[in-house]
Amino acid sequence: MLWATVDVWPELEQAVLVEASASVRKIGQSLAVGAIAARADWVAGDATIDLDGLGPADLVSAAYVLDEIAPASLPKLVGGLWRLTADTLLVVEPGTPAGWQRILAVRSQLIEAGAHVSAPCPHEAPCPLVPPDWCHFSRRVARSRLHRLAKDADVPWEDEKFIYLAASRQPAPVRAARVIAPPKTGSGKAALKLCQPDGSAGERLLSKRDGEVFKSARRADWGDTLA
Template structure:
């Protein structure tokens, strides 16, 4: 999915983004204060990270929607940042309402200029969530709070139908999602995606989406490649049992001569499957499959 050109244009109107982005990157790499304090810092961060967050949430939400009988009509985006997740949801859903909850004033102020939604101030660790919604989304947020399980329970209680959590593909982020998955399934949640089952799993399960890079994006992040691959992990949990597929592709398909090798997550565990050309229908699907696709 293409990042909206209008939002990209608005982000590119801020002067000095390259130097500010470099300063933020240095702070992150050296473990110094990661908080964003100025409008310029919020704009530089958004210009650097918002397209990737948008792409990851869009891909995770696409895979989640395949498992739902009824698409969500209301959205609660918790830890919304500058609204990338809401922007992705608005591209995929016909939403009647969207609420963005963000603690940092500089991020919230910029988000209000970029994404049409009901923006509110909240700290998920200290405050009660003010609303419920069909779909609750938290993207790249739970790994930054003091007690992510406590926060995830709040998110789950606010979800009328679906809770979607998106994090990085780092092993520690995947491990966090596994802990949340275990905790919430014990509280009655059903796994909609990516797993085709509710059973325990210790797999380092992560996915990728391809992000188009603008000229500014190339300048901010370095390099001339026209795209980048954002690797991410996610879990989608539902109140009612989801419509499950029989398997999900975990690795990039290995295409050989008249055959395709697939690594699949199934209700019986992870399996290796080879699809041969004589099986025409499945062979065609396997050749075009991407990591994360359901079969």
Template sequence: MALPPSLYQAIEKLTESCNFSDIQKARRDLTQRYHTKQASAFITDDAERLSYLITRMPATYAVGHTVLKQLSKEADKITSLLDLGAGPGTLLWAAKDIFSSIKDVTLIEEDHRLAELGAGLFDDVLKKKQIHHIKSDLRQAAPFAPHTLVTLSYVLGELSSNHQKAVIAAAWEATIEFFVLMEPGTPQGFERIREARTQLIEMGAFIIAPCPHSLACPMAGKDWCHFSERLERTPLHRLIKEAPFAYEDEKYSYVIAAKSPLKHSLSRVIRKPQQGSGHFILDLCTQNGLKRVIISRKNQELYRIARHLEWGDPGPKLDGKNND
């Protein structure tokens, strides 16, 4: 996955006259701040904002795109988007690619300058949409106006535990159809997703992904539910990240909640499938908890399905039919 060409070209243009060593340093400082979580505001100046556009926006875009794609069959229900903590409008880029049906967009972001830099990157399709930019602190902005799709991407970790609960409650209140939450795929990021999931179920939500049910999460001990998205690094991305490879794997955790029940997968592949000699080992989250299944080549139909399964995919029906 890569950013849309028009977006990365606009980012390159925006940064062409900048001092790259300043942006490299800003990226290192910002990463350090995210790792130590010792800040009231994580992004503090323009060099850090540019480093976010160059090195983090591609990752959150790729994750947002992969997660939202799971709602593509529901596109006719999705006519408006409310993105909370929208940053430069990353989720909007992913959403507009999947839901051409979206007409009204509200982006709430407290860092006005980041929102402004993001809006300067918009292409003609986005410029034609009805986009309301609200510069506000989410902790004070509720109640939010109702929208068919509400998203919170890589924001929860920047809020205190009490504020996470309050923002989720207000976001769910504003959700007409779907509410999507994404976080880094770390144990801490997953714990925030798990707590949000529990809160959403208590508020009446139907969980439609990645979980195959709305029962208690069976993930226990040192395990955490996360997935991985491979994304391309452009030369500029590599330069600013001081990274040798032309790709990176972004780990993420997420949950999609719906206001009404929806037909969805009865299991999920929660680890990279392992291929043995004449069999595949699949780790699945199922309606009956976590299961490891071994699919032998002798079971031709299931084996054929297993060969194409990837980490994060809906799991197969164990009678051989794909259940998505």
């Protein structure tokens, strides 16, 4: 997450990373030296109990962590992360049905605490998806040679499925429908599965007759908003 944050905000000044594992802290520190200009403070601790001494931050994140925490400890962890959040809290989980359920629980807790949902949902109504469907997204990521060897994989990439929630202290300035499945496009047509600002979700078929919206739909990818 530190590397992703610096990609978006190269001017990042300071990051605090709470990590329970000494070996992961050691590897993270050695990878960051020379690669990350921001001051990075690596804190040894259990995020479910050791957050109280930390100061607030504009962006607080927990990526692929909730599935390593006992379910009973999650509300306390999420409450602690939200208390540290001056602006935005980002939680990312594997894009599995179980990961989605964890994100739904985080979403309910944060809305109850007064948070505003920034993304991916364009609303704060209950999630309209019903199992066996589940909300998730996917990004193709490059595999290094080492990564390929470790996974005994043939191709130099993998499609990483994930689900996330961005919650803010501020209301979202605009609410635009979100593309929640790979778009299906054909000549003169685009079928998009959308989560809508009114709290509904479903497929919308657009054609050239829809003018500018159709042009946006043709360009939209899974996970994008439809302007």
